[in-house]
């Protein structure tokens with residue numbers, strides 16, 4: 001079987017157009033403009049490019065973006081003071097602190113300092129707890145983006161066998177929790193695999209949907225995928241490539257060329273899950289602005 005390639009950019013563009021209309025309607029009805037504070041500490045090239053992409057996406061849909069770029073030497077106390085100020089700022093409905101942070105700053109402390117009602121990343125323990133028990137809160141952007149992508153591509157999850165490869169706090173763990181939840185976009189039977197899983201292929205071969213979120217190129221090869229399976233690649237790995245303009249190339253966790261000959265539906269990297277992550281951030285920011293009214 002040769003897979004249909006999921007166009008994450010196209011799905012993202014459709015959702016961003018819907019959000020743009022929502023933002024315009026909110027502004028017309030109430031005068032409220034959703035605001036997102038983005039905080040970047042240091043100048044890691046990958047982080048800088050993600051943050052720039054987030055700010056650009058905000059402008060496209062009419063969200064006010066408050067750009068906070070701080071030097072790598074910023075102290076933990078200074079960062080916590082900035083967060084306290086943003087928590088109180090009425091123009092700001094969402095706060096995103098780009099991870100990873102420099103080693104001298106505790107990520108756990110910083111995440112805990114963000115008002116849970118402005119935590120559009122869905123990383124605060126309060127929102128993690130709400131997600132696990134199925135209560136309203138902010139869903140983390142990447143796993144949420146995966147579910148919306150599957151839904152918009154007509155993939156039925158009810159009763160499906162889903163194998164998640166990876167157990168990170170930002171992708172694997174929340175994704176597994178969301179997939180087992182009762183209701184729309186849930187009701188799946190989920191197996192979570194990781195680097196200590198004894199026979200990974202034995203698990204992935206049974207899956208109707210394989211979700212790769214291990215952060216390692218080549219994690220999923222063609223022999224590990226059942227004919228006709230749906231394959232979602234969450235990996236974003238930079239590999240050096242002297243022939244590329246930027247000196248590197250982006251690859252996922254899936255051996256795309258071989259797996260696409262076996263799957264029924266597959267996401268590429270780039271252009272798959274990545275754009276959905278930013279789109280769900282915009283979605284959460286608009287929801288935060290509406291909720292606070």
Ligand SMILES: Nc1nc(=O)c2c([nH]1)NC[C@@H]1CN(c3ccc(C(=O)N[C@@H](CCC(=O)O)C(=O)O)cc3)C=[N+]21
Nearest residue numbers: 050097098099100121141236270271272274275277278
């Ligand atoms: N507090 C926090 N929240 C995050 O959501 C967060 C974070 N920290 N730290 C880093 C990861 C990574 N992440 C991505 C976002 C967009 C793309 C994306 O748009 N990728 C494009 C390509 C981008 C390119 O070409 O470089 C694509 O896959 O098509 C990828 C990865 C968000 N993260």
